[in-house]
Amino acid sequence: MTGRVLVLGGTGEARRLAAALVTAGVDVVSSLAGRVADPMIPEGDVRIGGFGGVAGLVGWLRAAPMAAVVDATHPFAATMTDSAAEAARLTGVPLLRLQRPGWVAQHGDDWRWVDSLEAAAAAVGGFGSVFLTTGRHGVGAFAGLNGPCLVRSVDPPAPPLPPRTTVVLARGPFTVEDELALMRQHEVDVVVTKDSGGAMTAAKLTAARQLGLPVVLVRRPPLPAGLAVVGTVDEALAWVGSQAG
Known part of the structure; x- marks a missing residue:
């Protein structure tokens, strides 16, 4: 794979994806919001802090071109997911949402x-x-x-x-x-x-x-319309390979 990939992180899935990308030789940058005092740091390059809304993320993507962006933030990080979708639309950078499946009730649950x-x-x-x-x-x-x-x-x-x-x-x-x-x-x-x-x-x-x-x-907040979504790190890794190859 070639090309730089931005992973919007803070989740276990984001850390596992970053590690897999580093192993595959991909230049990856993980972005953490900085809302946790002692975050778990993923492999690869890391930036901490917000982008400043859609305009800030658009400016960042134009200043540091990315082959692809994977939004692997928490399922309830709706503001970041919405901003990523809009920034990807404005810049044309391919965007994938990596979101773990929700819980499923079992017999006996109330x-x-x-x-x-x-x-x-x-x-x-x-x-x-x-x-x-x-x-x-x-x-x-x-x-x-x-x-x-x-x-x-x-x-x-x-x-x-x-x-x-x-x-x-x-x-x-x-x-x-x-x-x-x-x-x-x-x-x-x-x-x-x-x-x-x-x-x-x-x-x-x-x-x-x-x-x-x-x-x-x-319940989880709704995702932006038309956003490509996968539920596993392996699926996200395969998608990155198709975009950054």
Whole structure:
């Protein structure tokens, strides 16, 4: 393969793709948003920080021409995905969305789907102890809850927080045994999460099923129309080979 590839990263899939591209001899640049204090750094060149919206990304792509761009950001990084799609349209740079499949309910699951964090907060208003695993930037939507709230995130959550909040700072993957112990310790009545997909944080869903707890899941934001999407690193690697060969 020849040509430089930009990977919009911050996920495990992005890191695995960057490593595979480096192994294949591809000149890869991974871009991290910088929202995590101690990010896991991928192989290859790395830049940290935003581009400054669509205009900034367009300028960057024109100043540092790329053979292709792979958007492998988090499934809920809708602003970056929308900006990447528009920048690719304006510059003509080929763009692929690498997005892991969402979770699929199993027998015994009690899943309750909502479209936003605000809707999730309304859905759990009648419960006692709430386990929030929605990321540190989304906790403010639950600030009006009066019951106990267990909040887990990689970095300290941004205020405002529910008045009776307990914060656990941890980075996955988590085991089912650990999740069961945590939920029992805090007498959790309901789990709230985003449909992030993947195995790294799926153990909480298994634990909730085993404990008979409901799970409120926030649906993923819609993808830009016409965006090419794959669900695995191997598919993304093959696509890059077709664009940068």
